[in-house]
Amino acid sequence: MSVLNAAIIGCGHFGQRHAQHITELHEDLRLVACCDVDETRARAFSETYTTGRAAVYSSHQKMFDETPLDVVFICLPPFAHSDEVEQAAAHGVHVLIEKPIALTSEDAWRMVEVAEQAGIKTQVGFMFRFGAAVEELKSQLASGSTGPVGLMSARYFCNALHSPWWRDRSKSGGQLVEQVIHMFDLMRYLMGDPIHVYSRQENLFHRALPDYTVEDVSATVIHFDSGALAVVYATNGAIPNKWINDYRLVAQKLTVEFTDANHATFYHTDGTDVPPTVIASDQNYYLREIQDLLTAIRTGSATRTPIREGAKSLDLVLAASASADSHREVSL
Numbered sequence: 001m002s003v004l005n006a007a008i009i010g011c012g013h014f015g016q017r018h019a020q021h022i023t024e025l026h027e028d029l030r031l032v033a034c035c036d037v038d039e040t041r042a043r044a045f046s047e048t049y050t051t052g053r054a055a056v057y058s059s060h061q062k063m064f065d066e067t068p069l070d071v072v073f074i075c076l077p078p079f080a081h082s083d084e085v086e087q088a089a090a091h092g093v094h095v096l097i098e099k100p101i102a103l104t105s106e107d108a109w110r111m112v113e114v115a116e117q118a119g120i121k122t123q124v125g126f127m128f129r130f131g132a133a134v135e136e137l138k139s140q141l142a143s144g145s146t147g148p149v150g151l152m153s154a155r156y157f158c159n160a161l162h163s164p165w166w167r168d169r170s171k172s173g174g175q176l177v178e179q180v181i182h183m184f185d186l187m188r189y190l191m192g193d194p195i196h197v198y199s200r201q202e203n204l205f206h207r208a209l210p211d212y213t214v215e216d217v218s219a220t221v222i223h224f225d226s227g228a229l230a231v232v233y234a235t236n237g238a239i240p241n242k243w244i245n246d247y248r249l250v251a252q253k254l255t256v257e258f259t260d261a262n263h264a265t266f267y268h269t270d271g272t273d274v275p276p277t278v279i280a281s282d283q284n285y286y287l288r289e290i291q292d293l294l295t296a297i298r299t300g301s302a303t304r305t306p307i308r309e310g311a312k313s314l315d316l317v318l319a320a321s322a323s324a325d326s327h328r329e330v331s332l
């Protein structure tokens with residue numbers, strides 16, 4: 001099996017995690033190029049992860065033109081996306097792209113179109129889909145044994161100033177768009193297509209900070225095509241330096257309480273005396289997300305989260321933000 005040539009665009013915080021995993025997957029992947037508008041960061045990445053062997057670029061166009069690649073990891077802040085997916089598609093390079101894939105629906109669907117036309121494999125960084133407890137629930141839902149899903153709730157609590165671009169609504173899209181999108185994506189994954197969304201969002205705790213223009217409390221209700229309902233509540237004013245996201249799902253014959261994507265208790269509510277089942281795993285969902293993309297590249301299979309899924313989850317959080325702006329329910 002040949003080792004695939006990989007590049008990273010965006011050598012920042014999250015690029016590091018992917019670089020570590022590329023190093024771990026050395027039998028499958030080799031980091032051959034690092035690209036960042038800040039060339040010193042790209043150089044430092046090349047030094048740290050490849051002892052300087054990976055080529056260093058400050059222009060992704062130049063990188064695609066000069067370095068033969070099989071797969072690119074796009075780890076850019078939402079505002080910084082330009083034509084990376086187009087360039088990858090034009091060069092036949094497969095893509096792992098971090099969420100949110102864009103700041104507007106138009107940009108997102110343009111990426112979907114070029115990627116699908118070129119036939120490249122794509123994976124969006126919604127790694128919670130690869131949690132052991134989420135996988136178990138997904139397979140039970142698909143088997144039909146649970147009956148229909150009626151309700152899901154999810155909480156996303158953190159308390160950090162994050163980076164300057166994150167605090168700027170025009171650059172990140174806000175907490176829902178940039179961060180809580182993980183919860184919305186899980187809901188879509190487990191519950192199907194949303195049709196209406198109503199959201200309220202406020203900045204209550206950070207008004208004195210002039211550069212803090214994103215919401216820090218929000219509450220959102222989603223109505224799905226199946227009739228099921230979901231609630232997402234989020235804040236950036238909870239426990240400092242703790243990132244908590246947990247969720248509950250109620251189906252007709254099963255209630256699941258997650259503490260995270262790898263840990264959940266499954267309560268069987270069909271009237272039988274089956275004791276609750278506990279799923280507790282330490283499986284690395286970031287690594288599995290990459291491995292799923294590699295399998296798709298090698299075998300031609302579909303990835304779990306192709307870029308179309310990234311556009312659909314983006315549309316849902318953008319609709320929530322539009323609802324918060326207008327104080328009205330928004331239809332999808």
Ligand SMILES: NC(=O)c1ccc[n+]([C@@H]2O[C@H](COP(=O)([O-])OP(=O)(O)OC[C@H]3O[C@@H](n4cnc5c(N)ncnc54)[C@H](O)[C@@H]3O)[C@@H](O)[C@H]2O)c1
Pocket residue numbers: 009010011012013014015035036037038041075076077078080081098099100125126127163178
């Ligand atoms: N899947 C997850 O759980 C998860 C977690 C954290 C971040 N992320 C996502 O990863 C992305 C990046 O976040 P981060 O925390 O790494 O940000 P960051 O600010 O730490 O790093 C971004 C890097 O991109 C570089 N950059 C900016 N514009 C560029 C351009 N046009 N070309 C090349 N490089 C450019 C910056 O110089 C910086 O080095 C975001 O979309 C974020 O949502 C995902």
